Amino acid sequence: QFRTVARFKDFTDVTGDIYQLLCRGIAVPQINVEIGVPLAQTPAIIRHIKQWYAEQQPHMHYPIILRCTGASEAWLSPAYQQETCY
Numbered sequence: 001q002f003r004t005v006a007r008f009k010d011f012t013d014v015t016g017d018i019y020q021l022l023c024r025g026i027a028v029p030q031i032n033v034e035i036g037v038p039l040a041q042t043p044a045i046i047r048h049i050k051q052w053y054a055e056q057q058p059h060m061h062y063p064i065i066l067r068c069t070g071a072s073e074a075w076l077s078p079a080y081q082q083e084t085c086y
Contacts, residue, residue, distance in 0.1 A: 034086050036078030042085040
């Protein structure tokens with residue numbers, strides 16, 4: 001599992017086809033979560049994440065991925081009637 005983590009930390013000597021490089025996943029325990037916040041609040045939230053990261057310096061082997069969407073008319077959607085960033 002540590003070899004897999006090292007592969008995602010440093011890609012300088014990784015070789016192989018697209019499946020070998022990107023599609024094998026991470027073979028270590030991990031917690032994945034998706035949180036939707038109003039798009040207008042996203043800049044402030046990103047500042048808080050950067051501050052937390054600078055203060056705590058966590059060893060993270062998986063990136064934070066941002067994905068933004070337009071408003072939804074589905075009333076159970078986290079993006080209901082508002083642009084949202086996940």
